[in-house]
Amino acid sequence: MFDGTTAPPLIFVRTMPMSCPYINGQVERRLVTDLSTVRGRKSHDLLANAGFRRTQHISYKPACPNCNACKPIRVRVRDFTWKTGFRRIKNRNRDLIGEWKEAKVTKEQFTLFQTYQNSRHNGGDMGLMDFVDFGEMVERSPIETKLLEYRKASSAELVAVMLVDIQNNGFSAVYSFFDDREPNRSLGTFLVLSLISEASVDGLDYIYLGYWIENSPKMSYKTRFSPAEILTSGGWITHIKT
Numbered sequence: 001m002f003d004g005t006t007a008p009p010l011i012f013v014r015t016m017p018m019s020c021p022y023i024n025g026q027v028e029r030r031l032v033t034d035l036s037t038v039r040g041r042k043s044h045d046l047l048a049n050a051g052f053r054r055t056q057h058i059s060y061k062p063a064c065p066n067c068n069a070c071k072p073i074r075v076r077v078r079d080f081t082w083k084t085g086f087r088r089i090k091n092r093n094r095d096l097i098g099e100w101k102e103a104k105v106t107k108e109q110f111t112l113f114q115t116y117q118n119s120r121h122n123g124g125d126m127g128l129m130d131f132v133d134f135g136e137m138v139e140r141s142p143i144e145t146k147l148l149e150y151r152k153a154s155s156a157e158l159v160a161v162m163l164v165d166i167q168n169n170g171f172s173a174v175y176s177f178f179d180d181r182e183p184n185r186s187l188g189t190f191l192v193l194s195l196i197s198e199a200s201v202d203g204l205d206y207i208y209l210g211y212w213i214e215n216s217p218k219m220s221y222k223t224r225f226s227p228a229e230i231l232t233s234g235g236w237i238t239h240i241k242t
Contacts, residue, residue: 010039014063022216023069031063036142044143045168051231053210054165054174056140062211072231073212073222073239075192077170077199081226086193089186095154098194101147105135108158109147116177137175138163145174148194150187162191170206171199192225212239 010033020026033047034040036057044059051072052059062070110131117126129137138147144166151158160178164171173195178187195207212230213219222228229236
């Protein structure tokens with residue numbers, strides 16, 4: 001991949017086959033490259049627009065042998081539809097104060113992360129992460145990355161966090177975690193809505209939400225944020241609900 005530098009080219013490798021976490025019976029493989037090199041850092045935006053995602057210093061894209069269910073998805077910010085339900089969620093969280101933070105971990109964040117994992121994903125691999133692992137997830141980024149935090153105005157209690165990559169044309173929602181003791185807040189949805197609002201203020205075009213899998217309950221919710229675009233072999237196209 002040429003990006004105007006004289007640095008060595010990117011090297012892409014395939015991961016070993018592993019069980020798919022989203023579709024029973026399917027095998028997952030990924031195409032990965034290292035972003036920590038000079039060319040890697042300069043290529044991140046191109047890779048993101050080509051459907052790659054970042055985790056730590058690695059950019060990856062599904063390359064499964066017998067499945068193409070994972071579709072890169074992004075939300076168009078400029079003509080986002082603020083449905084009545086979305087407005088209600090924002091109103092229910094009017095008592096929260098949001099603030100952008102440097103991508104540096106704190107014990108407070110880690111405690112919230114652990115509580116979230118135990119509540120939502122008990123038994124999952126991320127639930128085994130210690131503070132060092134958590135720090136690697138948040139801080140080991142070769143590109144511009146920030147944390148969007150939300151606290152209760154009344155007590156300053158931390159209730160929601162989203163790890164966000166800053167791209168040339170939008171924000172990428174890398175990972176979020178939150179306090180789910182008040183389910184009426186719908187904090188997961190609220191974080192995405194907040195990111196859309198922040199992107200609108202900054203004049204950005206897209207919110208990248210990772211991969212959408214139509215028949216996966218863990219992923220199918222992403223098309224609720226519309227208009228959404230799906231990356232196909234012909235480029236990004238507007239997703240039409242059926």
